[in-house]
Amino acid sequence: xxxxxxxxxxxxxxxxxxxxSFTALxxxxxxxxxxxxxxxLGPSGCGKTTLLRMIAGFEGITDGAIFLYGEEIxxxxxxxxxxxxxxxNYSLFPHMDVAENVGFGLRMLGWTKGDIAxxxxxxxxxxxxxxxxxxxxxxxxxGQQQRVALARAMAPRPKxxxxxxxxxxxxxxxxxxxxxxxxxxxxxxxITFIFVTHDQEEALSMSDRIAVMxxxxxxxxxxxxxxxxxxxxxxxxxxxxxxNMLEAEVQQVGEGFVTCQIGDAQLTAVxxxxxxxxxxxxxxxxxxxxxxxxxGLPATVEQTIYLGTDTQILARIEGGLNxxxxxxxxxxxxxxxxxxxxxxADGAARFLVE
Amino acid sequence: xxxxxGGRTVSSAFAxxxxxxxxxxxxxxxxxxxxxxxxxxxxxxxTKEFRGGVIWDFTLAAYDQFxxxxxLFGDDPPTIQWTYITIFVRSILQxxxxxxxxxxxxxxxxxxxxTRAARMRSIWLFLVTVPYWVNLLxxxxxxxxxxxxxxxxxEFLLALGxxxxxxxxxxxxxxxxxxxxxxxxxxxxxxxxxxxERYNFALSEAGADLYAGRxxxxxxxxxxxxxxxxxxxxxxxxxxxxGAFLAPDLLGGAKNFMIGSLIEEQFKGQAGNxxxxxxxxxxxxxxxxxxxxxxxxxxxxxxx
Numbered sequence: 306x307x308x309x310x311x312x313x314x315x316x317x318x319x320x321x322x323x324x325x326s327f328t329a330l331x332x333x334x335x336x337x338x339x340x341x342x343x344x345x346l347g348p349s350g351c352g353k354t355t356l357l358r359m360i361a362g363f364e365g366i367t368d369g370a371i372f373l374y375g376e377e378i379x380x381x382x383x384x385x386x387x388x389x390x391x392x393x394n395y396s397l398f399p400h401m402d403v404a405e406n407v408g409f410g411l412r413m414l415g416w417t418k419g420d421i422a423x424x425x426x427x428x429x430x431x432x433x434x435x436x437x438x439x440x441x442x443x444x445x446x447x448g449q450q451q452r453v454a455l456a457r458a459m460a461p462r463p464k465x466x467x468x469x470x471x472x473x474x475x476x477x478x479x480x481x482x483x484x485x486x487x488x489x490x491x492x493x494x495x496i497t498f499i500f501v502t503h504d505q506e507e508a509l510s511m512s513d514r515i516a517v518m519x520x521x522x523x524x525x526x527x528x529x530x531x532x533x534x535x536x537x538x539x540x541x542x543x544x545x546x547x548x549n550m551l552e553a554e555v556q557q558v559g560e561g562f563v564t565c566q567i568g569d570a571q572l573t574a575v576x577x578x579x580x581x582x583x584x585x586x587x588x589x590x591x592x593x594x595x596x597x598x599x600x601g602l603p604a605t606v607e608q609t610i611y612l613g614t615d616t617q618i619l620a621r622i623e624g625g626l627n628x629x630x631x632x633x634x635x636x637x638x639x640x641x642x643x644x645x646x647x648x649x650a651d652g653a654a655r656f657l658v659e
Numbered sequence: 660x661x662x663x664x665g666g667r668t669v670s671s672a673f674a675x676x677x678x679x680x681x682x683x684x685x686x687x688x689x690x691x692x693x694x695x696x697x698x699x700x701x702x703x704x705x706t707k708e709f710r711g712g713v714i715w716d717f718t719l720a721a722y723d724q725f726x727x728x729x730x731l732f733g734d735d736p737p738t739i740q741w742t743y744i745t746i747f748v749r750s751i752l753q754x755x756x757x758x759x760x761x762x763x764x765x766x767x768x769x770x771x772x773x774t775r776a777a778r779m780r781s782i783w784l785f786l787v788t789v790p791y792w793v794n795l796l797x798x799x800x801x802x803x804x805x806x807x808x809x810x811x812x813x814e815f816l817l818a819l820g821x822x823x824x825x826x827x828x829x830x831x832x833x834x835x836x837x838x839x840x841x842x843x844x845x846x847x848x849x850x851x852x853x854x855x856e857r858y859n860f861a862l863s864e865a866g867a868d869l870y871a872g873r874x875x876x877x878x879x880x881x882x883x884x885x886x887x888x889x890x891x892x893x894x895x896x897x898x899x900x901x902g903a904f905l906a907p908d909l910l911g912g913a914k915n916f917m918i919g920s921l922i923e924e925q926f927k928g929q930a931g932n933x934x935x936x937x938x939x940x941x942x943x944x945x946x947x948x949x950x951x952x953x954x955x956x957x958x959x960x961x962x963x
Binding site for chain 1: 859861862864865866867868869870871872875879880883884
């Protein structure tokens, strides 16, 4: 996606953040392309918000550099950086109405009254709040406040829009709608979005690329498919989606695959990196990649949980390990104690190291 | 609108109980607020008795005396009596200056305290209120001692060679200002502190993010949001300053008379004139009420 003529939208170079007693970020480096919907995903305390706030300018940098379209910005104060933020709790100005909130950045940039009015009108229409232009934030619902925050941050045409868990305060239904709207907005405006979330579903459904972070480090960067299908380590596989994580030891190293012992059975798995025979690690198998078949791993049904479109089955294989299986509901019912065979789809098992 | 209707959820079945529960408050407010004010109102329309006290004869004489000069024997054509009006105007000016002074010093103080770590905040707040453990009279007398002609302040400045002859602070408006400022500063600091402490500093970040510099953030975001605290502080300083009599009496001397002293004189000793003191009080009270009325109306408009 990176062209030779245009530098990346944001370049992070060995960025560190040390709070003395606590290191929030340990030498993080990566590029975010122009027009990209880029997500920083990770559990709380992983450093994703710190990194976002460093790009915005609210946090200083202990070491390293941050570039915005080739220009070094890490020493500029926030009001001199052409990026805008959608805050987690919106931080709308309570004493200003919707139009004044949206126009605030433009006024600070010294736009003329006429230009401000036109742009504010356009932005309010974009987030469908025409009827609420003269309401104060306290008179709006959470979803409406969210839209005002978006319009306010996008009005000054930022080069990069930073979104700090903007959907976390909304209820589920609204959150799902906003996901689609955010994605559409990003494609419509062509602004580079950097989105921070701890919600993997949010990240998977909206992002062009995701950086999975943990303990102040980037664990993996890739498209949602890459992150989900080809996690590089145990943390990523565990954090994204649901998986069966089994302790395993490499028995045999083949070309592009390894063989591991699971219970009484041998399983072929794809290794995420070069491994040696006897190496200890983990096997990750997604529940939906396990199917009930006429032969394969023999197992006993321990428990079934009906989930609507599919059923989650807890199956005990020989050797005493439990595996979770996701099976589409096709009318067939399984009961506790039923004997079944499990088939592992090709390439579904991944051998991971810590 | 949604925010305004909270607390209206108690069903009407509880209404009688609620009235009974409110009774103690009403009794206290009635005895200590309404009845005294009514008494003063009534007294202001009575005839003065020469050794203090009143005669129960209805008259407007007290108000007439406040506003008009009818000569020594009371039979000249009435002219405007400027003496008391001047005292009132001077009092309002003094109180206004004291309020501005308290605001200028009190806001940064409150800001500083509110932005410290939680533990330091309580220590600072305690320090601000420490002088209040000492009686106001004692504090005012101490102030008099401090600033008198050969007091510590002048001796200090003389010793340093900053001045050649002692500053004449005592018995000037400046002394009165010092007294009022010292007496009422915490009333400014505390409400502003409460407002700043509640202030969400993410709003300042949002301002910086939207290209506002530090002073713009202060002027356009912080000040409007903490305004209720500032106004509360101003009222709490202005109102008692307007009626103060200790500071003007002890520090200002005879020529810096304020309303408070004027009223005090009327109720003290043999020379008193109770109806006149009551009338002056009522005029002072109505002025304060007018100020508060406009403030309340402004607030109500903003909440729409």
